[in-house]
Amino acid sequence: xxxxxxxxxxxxxxxxxxxxxxxxxxxxxxxxxxxxxxxxxxxxxxxxxxxxxxxxxxxxxxxxxxxxxxxxxxxxxxxxxxxxxxxxxxxxxxxxxxxxxxxxxxxxxxxxxxxxxxxxxxxxxxxxxxxxxxxxxxxxxxxxxxxxxxxxxxxxxxxxxxxxxxxxxxxxxxxxxxxxxxxxxxxxxxxxxxxxxxxxxxxxxxxxxxxxxxxxxxxxxxxxxxxxxxxxxxxxxxxxxxxxxxxxxxxxxxxxxxxxxxxxxxxxxxxxxxxxxx
Numbered sequence: 001x002x003x004x005x006x007x008x009x010x011x012x013x014x015x016x017x018x019x020x021x022x023x024x025x026x027x028x029x030x031x032x033x034x035x036x037x038x039x040x041x042x043x044x045x046x047x048x049x050x051x052x053x054x055x056x057x058x059x060x061x062x063x064x065x066x067x068x069x070x071x072x073x074x075x076x077x078x079x080x081x082x083x084x085x086x087x088x089x090x091x092x093x094x095x096x097x098x099x100x101x102x103x104x105x106x107x108x109x110x111x112x113x114x115x116x117x118x119x120x121x122x123x124x125x126x127x128x129x130x131x132x133x134x135x136x137x138x139x140x141x142x143x144x145x146x147x148x149x150x151x152x153x154x155x156x157x158x159x160x161x162x163x164x165x166x167x168x169x170x171x172x173x174x175x176x177x178x179x180x181x182x183x184x185x186x187x188x189x190x191x192x193x194x195x196x197x198x199x200x201x202x203x204x205x206x207x208x209x210x211x212x213x214x215x216x217x218x219x220x221x222x223x224x225x226x227x228x229x230x231x232x233x234x235x236x237x238x239x240x241x242x243x244x245x246x247x248x249x250x251x252x253x254x255x256x257x258x259x260x261x262x263x264x265x266x267x268x269x270x271x272x273x274x275x276x277x278x
């Protein structure tokens with residue numbers, strides 16, 4: 001249980017449902033194989049935190065097969081939204097069906113892939129896909145390390161849809177606030193074209209809870225544009241390499257990241273409601 005009371009209609013914007021493996025096959029090209037992390041367990045955790053809404057993000061281990069996520073959305077259509085992974089040549093009818101199911105964006109993962117090419121983005125095909133999802137009002141979510149993209153703001157200056165980046169930009173804190181990639185992220189956030197998720201601090205921190213080295217990065221992002229920041233648990237923490245964090249402790253980090261209660265409500269309620277259409 002968190003010590004911090006979260007506001008009504010708070011939203012977890014980043015979680016994955018995995019399994020059961022006995023029923024849903026993982027993609028052969030995956031870079032890891034997770035344990036079963038099922039919807040009832042996730043919803044139980046949300047109830048303990050006092051979180052009413054959530055966004056399920058398609059994990060890399062399923063490739064473009066969104067079945068597990070869509071089954072969850074079907075069961076809790078009012079409470080859940082989704083971010084899917086699709087093939088570049090996905091049919092318009094399939095995009096429309098995903099929209100009807102509660103999907104509000106597509107995910108592009110250039111980190112958890114085999115034969116990764118750091119610092120490269122296939123912008124031309126991504127721009128083409130972005131133009132196709134624009135009429136739906138969707139965004140494009142990227143899993144990337146901002147330190148690999150010192151000109152990130154220029155790359156996305158005229159992108160057809162807004163973009164979303166997870167894990168505070170997914171850059172190790174030891175690179176510092178002045179790292180060119182993080183500064184480019186701040187400029188992009190200020191422009192209003194980019195949203196950032198306060199998620200997965202253990203992915204970028206250089207120490208254990210309470211991940212004090214992450215706090216200045218959260219403050220910098222909020223100062224850049226508080227209307228483009230959202231929060232999430234990153235449940236079930238598949239990339240936590242140290243001790244498995246308690247979700248209540250992770251929620252309590254918001255006391256340091258966002259001390260002002262009105263700003264917390266914006267980040268946890270108002271912003272995600274706008275981004276995901278609650």
